[in-house]
Every structure is written in C-alpha cells, then in structure tokens.
Amino acid sequence: MKLHRSSGHLTLAIALLALPFIIDALFGHGWVRIADFALLYIMLALGLNIVVGYAGLLDLGYIAFFAVGAYTYALLGSPQFGLHWPMYVVLPLGALIACGFGVLLGAPTLKLRGDYLAIVTLGFGEIIRIFLNNLNAPVNITNGPQGISAIDPLQIGGFSFGSSYDWFGIRVDDVHLHYYLFLGFTLLVIFVSRRLEDSRIGRAWVAIREDEVAASAMGINTRNIKLLAFAMGATFGGISGGLFAGFQGFVSPESFSLMESIMVLCMVVLGGMGNVGGVVLGGVLLVALPELFRNAAGPVQQMLLGKVVVDPESLRMLMFGLALILVMLWRPAGIWPSTQRRREFDADDSVLHQEQETVYDASK
Amino acid sequence: MDIFFQQIINGLVQGSVYALVALGYTMVYGILGLINFAHGEVVMIGAMVALAALQALLAAAIAPVLAVLLSLMAAVAVCMALGYSIERIAYRPLRHAPRLAPLITAIGVSIVLQNLAMMIWGREYHSFTLPFTNTSHHLGGAVMNDVQIVIVIVALLIMVGLMWLVHHTRTGRAMRAVAENPAAATLMGVDINRVISVTFMLGSALAAIAGFMVSANYGIVHYYMGFMLGLKAFTAAVLGGIGNLRGAMLGGVLLGLIESLGAGYIGDITGGFLGSHYQDVFAFFVLIAVLVFRPSGLLGEKLAERA
Numbered sequence: 305m306k307l308h309r310s311s312g313h314l315t316l317a318i319a320l321l322a323l324p325f326i327i328d329a330l331f332g333h334g335w336v337r338i339a340d341f342a343l344l345y346i347m348l349a350l351g352l353n354i355v356v357g358y359a360g361l362l363d364l365g366y367i368a369f370f371a372v373g374a375y376t377y378a379l380l381g382s383p384q385f386g387l388h389w390p391m392y393v394v395l396p397l398g399a400l401i402a403c404g405f406g407v408l409l410g411a412p413t414l415k416l417r418g419d420y421l422a423i424v425t426l427g428f429g430e431i432i433r434i435f436l437n438n439l440n441a442p443v444n445i446t447n448g449p450q451g452i453s454a455i456d457p458l459q460i461g462g463f464s465f466g467s468s469y470d471w472f473g474i475r476v477d478d479v480h481l482h483y484y485l486f487l488g489f490t491l492l493v494i495f496v497s498r499r500l501e502d503s504r505i506g507r508a509w510v511a512i513r514e515d516e517v518a519a520s521a522m523g524i525n526t527r528n529i530k531l532l533a534f535a536m537g538a539t540f541g542g543i544s545g546g547l548f549a550g551f552q553g554f555v556s557p558e559s560f561s562l563m564e565s566i567m568v569l570c571m572v573v574l575g576g577m578g579n580v581g582g583v584v585l586g587g588v589l590l591v592a593l594p595e596l597f598r599n600a601a602g603p604v605q606q607m608l609l610g611k612v613v614v615d616p617e618s619l620r621m622l623m624f625g626l627a628l629i630l631v632m633l634w635r636p637a638g639i640w641p642s643t644q645r646r647r648e649f650d651a652d653d654s655v656l657h658q659e660q661e662t663v664y665d666a667s668k
Numbered sequence: 669m670d671i672f673f674q675q676i677i678n679g680l681v682q683g684s685v686y687a688l689v690a691l692g693y694t695m696v697y698g699i700l701g702l703i704n705f706a707h708g709e710v711v712m713i714g715a716m717v718a719l720a721a722l723q724a725l726l727a728a729a730i731a732p733v734l735a736v737l738l739s740l741m742a743a744v745a746v747c748m749a750l751g752y753s754i755e756r757i758a759y760r761p762l763r764h765a766p767r768l769a770p771l772i773t774a775i776g777v778s779i780v781l782q783n784l785a786m787m788i789w790g791r792e793y794h795s796f797t798l799p800f801t802n803t804s805h806h807l808g809g810a811v812m813n814d815v816q817i818v819i820v821i822v823a824l825l826i827m828v829g830l831m832w833l834v835h836h837t838r839t840g841r842a843m844r845a846v847a848e849n850p851a852a853a854t855l856m857g858v859d860i861n862r863v864i865s866v867t868f869m870l871g872s873a874l875a876a877i878a879g880f881m882v883s884a885n886y887g888i889v890h891y892y893m894g895f896m897l898g899l900k901a902f903t904a905a906v907l908g909g910i911g912n913l914r915g916a917m918l919g920g921v922l923l924g925l926i927e928s929l930g931a932g933y934i935g936d937i938t939g940g941f942l943g944s945h946y947q948d949v950f951a952f953f954v955l956i957a958v959l960v961f962r963p964s965g966l967l968g969e970k971l972a973e974r975a
Contacts, residue, residue, distance in 0.1 A: 423903060570772055573772050632776070
C-alpha cells in the first residue's frame with residue numbers, strides 16, 4: 305500500500321517535471337507561458353483560499369496584495385529608482401509588506417460580518433489600484449498608468465531565470481525555467497496550506513467559519529486568528545506578485561483591477577472552497593479554458609460559418625460567464641469540494657431549513 | 669462659494685441616480701441576503717435599450733416627447749423581463765446552495781450581459797442626446813440644466829412611490845413579511861417566489877430609469893458603464909445600511925455629495941498633492957470609515973424597516 309502511494313507520487317513528480325516540455329512539443333511555446341501564469345494564479349487562489357475557504361471571510365480585494373508584491377519588486381528592481389536589489393531580498397520584502405497591508409486592512413475591518421467585509425475589501429482593492437494609477441504626480445513613484453517596465457528578471461547570483469541555457473544538448477528556455485521556479489513555490493504553498501489545514505490554527509479558522517460565537521466561547525481569540533488568516537493570505541499574494549513582476553518584466557495598474565480579484569475568487573469557489581485540490585483544479589481550468597477558447601473561437605467560426613462573425617475576445621468572455629453560471633448550477637459546492645463541505649451539502653436540509661435567516665441562507 | 673453650490677448640485681443629481689440603483693440592491697438584499705452583482709449591468713442594458721428605441725422612434729418621425737416616454741417604457745419593460753429571468757436562471761436554483769454560489773453566478777451573469785452588449789452595440793461610446801433643447805438655469809453662481817432638474821424631481825417621486833408601495837399595499841406587506849421571516853411568511857400564505865420575482869422586477873425597473881437618467885445627464889452610453897455605477901450604488905446601499913430602503917436613498921445622495929465635494933476640494937485640502945482623479949478613493953475611504961465606526965451602516969439597525 306505504502307509502496308503504491310509513493311510510486312504514485314513519483315509518477316506525479318515526473319509528470320510535473322516533464323510537463324513544460326510535453327506542452328512545448330504539443331502546443332508550442334506560448335502554452336508553456338500560459339502554464340507559468342496558471343501556476344501564479346494557483347498560488348494566488350491558494351492564498352485566497354485561506355481567507356475565504358478556511359476562515360470564511362469574503363475578500364473581494366485580494367488582488368491588492370498581489371499588486372503590493374508586484375510593485376515592491378518593480379520599484380526595487382528596475383531603472384525606476386535605479387535600484388537593482390537581488391530577488392532573495394525583494395521577494396521576502398514584498399511578502400512582508402503585503403502581510404503588513406493585510407494586517408492594516410484587517411485590523412479595523414474584521415469585526416464586520418459577511419457582506420460588509422466584502423464591500424470594504426473591495427473598496428480597499430480599488431483604493432490601491434487608484435493610488436498606483438495616480439502616484440506619478442507631483443512626485444513620480446509608480447509611473448502612473450504607463451506602469452513600470454524593464455524590471456529585472458528573477459535571478460539568483462549569476463543565474464537568471466529570464467535567459468536560455470543549453471544543458472546536455474537540451475535547450476531550456478526562460479518559460480521552462482520560470483515554470484520550475486513557480487512550481488517550486490506553488491508546491492511550497494500547497495504544503496503550507498495542507499499543514500495549516502490540519503493544524504490548531506486551521507481548525508480554529510474552520511470553527512470561526514462555521515460559528516463565530518461558538519468558536520469564541522471555546523476560547524479561540526477570534527480577532528487574532530482572523531487577522532492571521534488575512535496576513536497569511538496576503539503574504540502568499542505578495543510572493544506571487546513579486547514573481548509576476550519579475551516574470552513579466554512589466555507591471556501596470558491595469559493588471560490589478562477588480563475583475564482580477566473576482567477571477568481569483570471564481571477559481572476558489574468554482575474549484576471547491578477549502579479544498580486544496582479543488583482550488584488547484586479551479587486555477588488550472590480558469591486559466592486554460594479561456595485561452596483555449598481564445599485560440600479556437602476564430603477558426604471554428606471560420607469553419608462553420610465561413611467568416612468570423614463575432615469578435616473572438618468577447619465571445620470568449622461570454623462563454624466564460626456562461627460556464628461560471630452552468631458549473632455553479634450543476635455543482636453549487638464547487639467541482640471538487642472538501643469532504644466536510646460535501647457532507648454538509650448532502651445533509652438533509654430540513655434541519656438546515658429551520659436555522660435559516662433569509663431564503664438564501666439555507667446552508668452556510 | 670459658487671463652486672461649492674455647483675458641487676452640491678452635481679452631487680445631488682449623481683446621488684439621485686445612485687439612490688435609484690442602490691434601492692435595487694437593497695431590496696434584493698433585504699429579502700434574499702444576496703448581493704445581486706448583475707444589477708449594474710441591468711442599468712447599462714436599460715440605457716442601451718433606451719438609446720436604441722429613442723433613435724428608432726425619432727427616425728420614424730414620432731413626436732419627441734412621446735418618443736422619449738416610449739423609449740423609457742421600452743427600457744423599463746426589457747429590464748423587468750431581464751431582472752425576472754436573471755432571478756429564475758441564476759439565483760432561484762441556488763437558493764439552498766452555499767452562500768458564495770449565487771455570488772459566482774451573479775458575476776457570471778454580469779460578464780455575459782457586458783459581453784452581449786459589446787457584441788450588439790460595439791466597444792465605442794455612443795452619444796445620447798435628448799430631442800429637446802436643454803436650457804441651463806443660473807441659481808446664484810451655479811448652473812443647473814433642465815435634465816438635472818427633471819432627474820432630481822423624478823427620482824424623488826419614484827422614491828416616494830416606492831415607500832408607498834412597500835408600506836401601504838398588499839404586495840409591499842408581503843415583501844416586508846418575507847424579508848423579516850420567510851418561513852413564517854409562507855405559513856401565512858405568502859407566495860415567496862412571486863414576491864421575489866416582483867422584487868427583482870421592481871429593482872430592475874428602477875435600474876432602467878436610472879440608466880436613462882445617467883445617460884441623459886452625461887450624454888454618453890457605453891457597454892462598460894454599468895460596472896462602476898453598480899459598484900458605487902452598492903457602496904451607497906451599504907453606507908446607508910443594506911436592506912433598508914431609506915438607508916439606500918440617504919446613502920445614495922450622501923455618496924453623490926461626498927464624491928463631488930471631495931473631488932472639488934481634495935486639491936485644496938491636500939495642497940495640490942492629490943487631484944480630482946482621487947474622486948473614487950474618497951468615496952471608498954468614507955465608506956470604510958463609516959463601516960468601521962458604524963458597522964451596520966447609517967440607518968442599519970431599524971430592521972423592521974427592511975423591505
């Protein structure tokens with residue numbers, strides 16, 4: 305049995321390591337880049353999963369922490385201020401600053417419940433974006449809507465993830481190198497998430513999600529534990545943001561719109577809140593499917609109708625919206641819900657009916 | 669001082685529009701405890717339909733006054749049908765699902781509507797001009813035009829009408845009953861599904877009117893206009909205390925005033941460091957401050973008032 309499991313892990317590890325080359329061979333370079341972005345999004349979604357999935361705090365401005373991480377990297381590693389600090393200083397610093405912002409936002413707002421918290425976090429996300437957009441005058445800090453370009457690539461010592469190398473006759477490009485770097489970080493985030501889930505803190509989060517009053521009666525310091533969820537989520541967002549800035553070489557406020565926050569939230573909810581596997585699945589699906597559609601929408605119309613009738617870009621978004629609706633109608637608890645949620649969901653809802661406060665409140 | 673009065677007028681006009689849209693959010697929230705994220709897009713669809721109808725009617729040489737009224741009615745009718753369908757398709761099947769599920773379908777509906785509008789009407793800005801001369805009146809040093817006066821008056825009348833409907837009709841009583849306790853309301857013979865449908869249709873009708881107003885005021889219609897407007901209106905609803913009708917009206921007008929005064933004076937306050945493009949920041953800062961010090965919104969505690 306044990307042997308069986310470890311051989312499964314080995315297969316998975318080999319598959320993950322070989323994946324960028326397989327993708328490259330089958331679909332081309334562009335798709336490896338998409339895989340890199342998918343990993344960044346998975347990191348973000350896992351960070352948000354701590355806040356929304358474990359602790360049950362609806363955060364609609366999560367992308368702000370991503371933005372803080374990305375701009376920290378961009379400001380300290382680009383010609384903007386002439387600073388070129390190394391990655392192993394800037395990345396942790398970005399995570400730390402994002403964590404600070406998480407506490408800053410969380411401290412005054414965490415006594416708010418449910419939808420009020422949602423709107424405050426949403427406002428916070430917008431505030432960060434508007435500041436990034438406008439802090440180019442009178443003192444130019446963020447370069448405004450133009451964003452910051454020529455950001456240093458991710459590099460350690462003399463080794464740059466932004467270059468190509470020839471190893472033993474195999475050409476390894478920047479997209480491949482970034483894939484491995486991001487994979488490493490993603491696995492780390494998954495590991496931390498899984499360990500947190502089963503820890504005292506993780507159980508405290510779930511207790512707060514299920515019933516805050518009961519949790520505090522059981523001796524949980526709800527304020528600190530909620531703040532911790534915010535800070536942890538923000539930290540993951542900050543790391544992911546720093547990696548994004550280094551990978552992309554360019555950041556602008558446009559990348560941090562409310563739509564991005566919503567996208568990440570969709571990954572968490574669609575995949576299955578509170579379940580690491582589900583969140584990863586949600587991230588992969590929501591990055592891959594729209595891309596697939598972007599490439600397919602034009603040619604398919606050409607084939608069926610003889611011409612491109614509808615702009616592929618808007619058709620892609622239309623299909624994405626429809627997919628969100630249909631998947632939620634088909635599986636309201638997400639595609640791959642955590643076992644606990646599934647149990648709650650299958651439970652006889654006559655009991656839940658009696659507890660409901662509003663019509664939609666049936667099962668929290 | 670002239671600038672002050674001008675900003676008050678601008679804020680009042682914009683605030684009336686926010687209030688109408690916020691009422692739609694707050695009625696749905698009061699009954700279902702659900703943020704209807706697609707509501708902003710309903711406003712946009714209302715504006716788009718009104719524009720299309722207006723152009724068609726004017727091209728058919730219908731009298732201007734009649735054309736404006738008919739196009740407004742067309743927008744209201746389409747939006748009511750839309751609101752009804754949104755609830756039936758995206759929310760009703762999920763009534764007993766986890767709380768976040770209807771939020772995701774709402775986002776889905778919002779994306780679908782936005783992109784449908786983009787496919788039908790394109791990405792460009794359309795100009796929206798009423799077939800009347802829009803006279804400007806000088807009040808002291810400030811200027812207010814006919815459209816703005818009509819907006820404020822109509823918004824007021826609609827709000828009075830809505831309060832009457834909620835407090836003095838059978839339907840209104842049913843709405844209040846469902847908001848307070850859906851199970852007990854069912855036992856008393858209230859048809860919950862009908863009440864919810866009516867609520868969505870009412871809210872959408874207000875959204876259509878608001879869409880018409882905001883386009884007539886700015887003279888521009890765009891497929892993306894619903895998003896920020898919806899966000900602000902929701903903010904207004906929360907500011908006033910979500911689920912509370914008077915709160916939505918108060919929150920809407922206050923947000924409009926705060927925004928326009930903030931945008932007008934933020935440069936002076938900060939010595940030119942921050943300019944009027946921080947208008948949106950101002951609105952959100954006030955919102956956060958209010959919620960931190962008064963978490964249930966300004967009028968949030970009179971739960972019996974919920975509709």
